[in-house]
Amino acid sequence: MRRRIMLLLALGLSFPALAEHPLSGKLWRLSEQRFVSEAELFAQLPTDGWLLLGEQHDNPHHHQLQRRWIASLADRGQLGAVALEMATTVQQPLLDQALMRGSTTTPDSLNWNAGWSWALYADVVRLSLDRAPAVIGTDLTREQQRSVYREGAPSDDMGELHANYMRRLLFESHCGQLPKDSLEGMRQVQLARDQQMAERLDQAQLKALSGVMLTGTIHARNDLxxxxxxEKPAVTVLLTSVQEGRQEPYDYLPESYPGAPVAADYLLFTDAIAERDYCAELQSSHRKTESSGS
Structure with missing residues (x-):
């Protein structure tokens, strides 16, 4: 729950569904500041690298789009491995066993983490197992994350501006409810997860094909x-839920720290979902945890 709330709130990506928003369904290339077609994007994907799709985890429109893009790349003979933030490296043997058997795959057969709603992810995971040459688990296990929290990430050389921004982002995206002395440990976990996922992508890339990584917005961002x-070339697309009163692509450019790389290569605008009070949910989760521990 905490991880999901953090990634959702960091860019403010949960808003009421809007009818006929002028941006919905459009793809914006930041480097040229213009709209492009999906076919144009697909034609320019690195054939020895990755397409990173930064999602809002609980937005079904994002999962529908992921399925459509994976199917399109497969139809073009372009699809490489599909990598999942939602699966850890220890699940890899189970993912390998399920390859080409997606239609009969169950969450139990993958030892699927219940924290990732199978109802939301089942279709895209099954499609990937049936159409991709490999499906890759990329994340650290909970035990590994706890170890990193205590001991630190393998590398921490992004500079103080990046570090300060990440601490602030973690604090704000958890609704100001985190003890500030926990922020550095959480930042180290975020760094270690990004490093682990990058390493897995570098190892799993298939020659002359474009891999697809499904992950949360923050993990996908070029600057964070x-x-x-x-090491491999990558294109980042942030799936961005439209908001009432924000009619131009420039209204959605993510803020960052001074001197940071541009956060994404593309913004793909999608319908929003019904508004939820994630801060209230997080506070309720804290109360339940405290109550169960008393």
Whole structure:
């Protein structure tokens, strides 16, 4: 729950569904500041690298789009491995066993983490297992994350501006409810997860094909996440929920720290979902945890 709330709130990506928003369904290339077609993007994907799709985890429109893009790349003979933030490296043998058997795959057969709603992810995971040459688990296990929290990430050389921004982002995206002395440990976990996922992508890339990574927005960002550690070329697309009163692509450019790389290569605008009070949910989760521990 905490991880999901953090990634959702960091860019403010949960808003009421809007009918016929002028941006919905459009793809914006930041470098040229113009709209492009999906076919144009696909034609320019690195054939020895990755397409990173930064999602809002609980937005079904994002999962529908992921399925459509994965199917389109497969139809073009372009699809490489599909990598998942939602699966850890220890699940890899189970993912390998399920390859080409997606239609009969169950969450139990993958030892799927219940924290990632199978109802939301089942279709895209099953499609990937049936159409991709490999499906890759990329994340650290909970035990590994706890170890990193205590001992630190393998590398921490992004500079103080990046570090300060990440601490502030973690604090604000958890609704100001985190003890400030926990922020550095959480930042180290975020760094280690990004490094682990980047390493897995570098290892899993298939020659002459374009891999697809499904991950949260922050992990996908060029200025904050996986691309900072990735050796293979990558294109980042942030799936961005439209908001009432924000009619132009420029209204959605993510803020960052001074001197940071541009956060994404593309913004793909999608319908929003019904508004939820994530801060209230987080506070309720804290109360339940405290109550169960008393």
């Amino acid at each position: 996440g996986i691309p900072l550690w990735l």
